[in-house]
Amino acid sequence: MSKYVISSSPHLRDSVSTRSIMQDVCIAMLPACVVGVLMYGYRSLIILALSVAAAVLSEWFYCKAAHTKNTIGDFSAVVTGMLLAMNLPSTVPFWMPVIGSVIAILLCKCIFGGIGQNFINPALAARAILSLSWASQMNTFPQPAFFNLAGVDAVASATPISGAANGGFTLWQLFIGAIPGTIGETCKLALLIGAAYLFWRKVITWHIPAAFIGTFAVCYLIATGFDVHEVLYQVLSGGLILGAFFMATDYSSSPATPKGKLVFGFGCGLLLFIFRYCKSTPAEWCSFAILLMNVVSPLIERVTGIKSFGEGKMHA
Amino acid sequence: MATTQTFGGGVHPREFGNGKDSTKSAMIVNAAAPARVTIAMSQHAGAPAVCCVKPGQTVNMGQVIGTAQGVISAPVHASVSGKVVAVTACTVASGRNCTAVVIENDFEDRWDESVKPCGNVDALTPSEIVQKAIDCGIVGMGGAAFPTAVKLDTTKETLTIDTLVVNGSECEPYLTSDDRIMIEQAEQIIDGVKLAMKASGVKCAKIGVEDNKPEAIAALKAAAKDGIEVVALPAKYPQGFEKMLIYALTGRIVPNGALPKAAGCIVLNVGTCAALSAAVREGRPLIDRVVTVAGRVAKPMNVRCRIGTNLMDIVDMAGGLTEGVRKLISGGAMMGMAMPTLNVPVTKNFGGFVALGEEGVHNEESACIRCGRCVRACPMKLMPAKIDTLVRHGNYDGAIAAGALNCMECGSCTYACPAKRELTQSCRVAKAVARSKKS
Numbered sequence: 001m002s003k004y005v006i007s008s009s010p011h012l013r014d015s016v017s018t019r020s021i022m023q024d025v026c027i028a029m030l031p032a033c034v035v036g037v038l039m040y041g042y043r044s045l046i047i048l049a050l051s052v053a054a055a056v057l058s059e060w061f062y063c064k065a066a067h068t069k070n071t072i073g074d075f076s077a078v079v080t081g082m083l084l085a086m087n088l089p090s091t092v093p094f095w096m097p098v099i100g101s102v103i104a105i106l107l108c109k110c111i112f113g114g115i116g117q118n119f120i121n122p123a124l125a126a127r128a129i130l131s132l133s134w135a136s137q138m139n140t141f142p143q144p145a146f147f148n149l150a151g152v153d154a155v156a157s158a159t160p161i162s163g164a165a166n167g168g169f170t171l172w173q174l175f176i177g178a179i180p181g182t183i184g185e186t187c188k189l190a191l192l193i194g195a196a197y198l199f200w201r202k203v204i205t206w207h208i209p210a211a212f213i214g215t216f217a218v219c220y221l222i223a224t225g226f227d228v229h230e231v232l233y234q235v236l237s238g239g240l241i242l243g244a245f246f247m248a249t250d251y252s253s254s255p256a257t258p259k260g261k262l263v264f265g266f267g268c269g270l271l272l273f274i275f276r277y278c279k280s281t282p283a284e285w286c287s288f289a290i291l292l293m294n295v296v297s298p299l300i301e302r303v304t305g306i307k308s309f310g311e312g313k314m315h316a
Numbered sequence: 317m318a319t320t321q322t323f324g325g326g327v328h329p330r331e332f333g334n335g336k337d338s339t340k341s342a343m344i345v346n347a348a349a350p351a352r353v354t355i356a357m358s359q360h361a362g363a364p365a366v367c368c369v370k371p372g373q374t375v376n377m378g379q380v381i382g383t384a385q386g387v388i389s390a391p392v393h394a395s396v397s398g399k400v401v402a403v404t405a406c407t408v409a410s411g412r413n414c415t416a417v418v419i420e421n422d423f424e425d426r427w428d429e430s431v432k433p434c435g436n437v438d439a440l441t442p443s444e445i446v447q448k449a450i451d452c453g454i455v456g457m458g459g460a461a462f463p464t465a466v467k468l469d470t471t472k473e474t475l476t477i478d479t480l481v482v483n484g485s486e487c488e489p490y491l492t493s494d495d496r497i498m499i500e501q502a503e504q505i506i507d508g509v510k511l512a513m514k515a516s517g518v519k520c521a522k523i524g525v526e527d528n529k530p531e532a533i534a535a536l537k538a539a540a541k542d543g544i545e546v547v548a549l550p551a552k553y554p555q556g557f558e559k560m561l562i563y564a565l566t567g568r569i570v571p572n573g574a575l576p577k578a579a580g581c582i583v584l585n586v587g588t589c590a591a592l593s594a595a596v597r598e599g600r601p602l603i604d605r606v607v608t609v610a611g612r613v614a615k616p617m618n619v620r621c622r623i624g625t626n627l628m629d630i631v632d633m634a635g636g637l638t639e640g641v642r643k644l645i646s647g648g649a650m651m652g653m654a655m656p657t658l659n660v661p662v663t664k665n666f667g668g669f670v671a672l673g674e675e676g677v678h679n680e681e682s683a684c685i686r687c688g689r690c691v692r693a694c695p696m697k698l699m700p701a702k703i704d705t706l707v708r709h710g711n712y713d714g715a716i717a718a719g720a721l722n723c724m725e726c727g728s729c730t731y732a733c734p735a736k737r738e739l740t741q742s743c744r745v746a747k748a749v750a751r752s753k754k755s
Binding site for chain 1: 324327329489559563569570571572573574641642643644645649650651652653654655656657670672675676677678679682683684685686687688689691692695696697698699701719722725726727728730731732733734735736738740741744
């Protein structure tokens, strides 16, 4: 036998790996998490830590139990844990992020085959289950406490979207996140910085966020008779920015083709518009819009297959 | 004619400085003729040549030692003068076995009498030029080694051929032999292009060179004339693939399963053009070529060596392998083949040798995360991950329906995959299954 390795070409690989991608996503979520802790106090930090720890441990446990290769090193469980915590109000009891992470990792990810196989976004699915199971805790949002880490008033308060029509907050407050809300969804500035990082690192493409936010904004623009202020208010409210850049872009549960991504984003935007415009309940519907589109994602990918380079054309 | 200058998809293998820096600035070194050459009878696409010499026979340099068999074939010539010591089986770099003629060099470099310069090149008819390409065993030197005469002969062609596309893109990491040939032999390349235009009756020629070779572009531009255009293309792998190059230079798309002629183009490599010029003007058969020796060798370089030189001799010239070599690659690091040994003869299509260490060894596949990077990287606009899944499930018909047969095996998808999956290999498997079903 030769001492040299024989394998098929190519013999080089890009330095980007699953692990580096997931680490990039974690880095991109950090600004919003930091602002969340500053706005909503030390509980936010504990919830983040518990959520991440529970997610990683769940995956470790599953890999042990199922006798499969340990995959916690790919950082995808960390991403799920962080995302879930960002979707929780800082006032929830500490057992809730733990339950949520276990649901996300075991029920939504591992039993479907682990990374790349989950048909819905695990963090969002967990949030939806928690929202439906413990509606009051999940829909009570604290007032922002601006750097007052200890003194957060767990005052029951609705998120701005439920009172969108009458406003109550300035666009600037919505943009910097000085509003009641979940740990990671309120500060749009921090989220956009993270999103810019994801674009720069080529972790996500523009298709889904642009189609998602674009469709939503255009629908609202038409529905409100071109009330630009109201449209901006809606875009900056609730979980739209977090959802469009960080959750709808989840690789496993969205189409891989460019055209498929556009259709997917369009669907998310349209559903969110319908849910919000009809104001069925004060709950946050962004999660449900994305989850519904997650379910049809394989179908979208199937019907938006790409045409190969030399198909059916002789001369350009 | 619309030119796009580039193509969709592709990757930028930038690790290790693209590997070209170590060899791109130094002049081509002429290797001393070896004491013994092993000349394979199959070093071109198509039927192997048939050996026409016997052991013990004395041969001259440039003498035919293997005659072409059929239309898609090429004759093989002695690259040194001396005595035939054996007609034997040999393994070439691709791993294929074929007959080879072993000649002991007498170091006289005595040209065969059949090798003589052409008096009046301008008076040659197209068919005479084609005949010279046949007689001199000119084949594509970019890698596929398709007989050049077959491409140039447009007399029986029903399609309209109007453009000669000349490939100087050299998109493979590490390889710089074409770059050096363009810098050092620009005049000869342009002459070869003009002869190819005349032979095929084409009025327009475009030479595509990646913009990371400014010296080559300048040299060719200075030499170019009469309907020959030198176009700088953005550097991106696999710019040097026929379909990508034709699209970048002419805006035309070669239909799936068709040859470049379907898009009105003939594609020749720059090295092939230089060889064609030497064949027509000097009657010189293809008996040497430039080989890049790069990667983990002591002195990376470009070497002009006789066909049939053992790769071990060339690696010795380059100072030998350095520490930590894990993989020996014939060709470039993206498309080349891993070899078990250095004991192979240089053939007409042997463009380079790259020695890789751990950076060339990858066996840690993980699960597909559906990121879509392979889809973005694929210049043929396929969905490699989908084909990969189908092939791994044994659903070859599904993989073929997903377009696996259109894969050019450029390796961009595998390169880009963050889960380090062997996507290109799955396409190869699907293609092999399709071939075996056909036969």
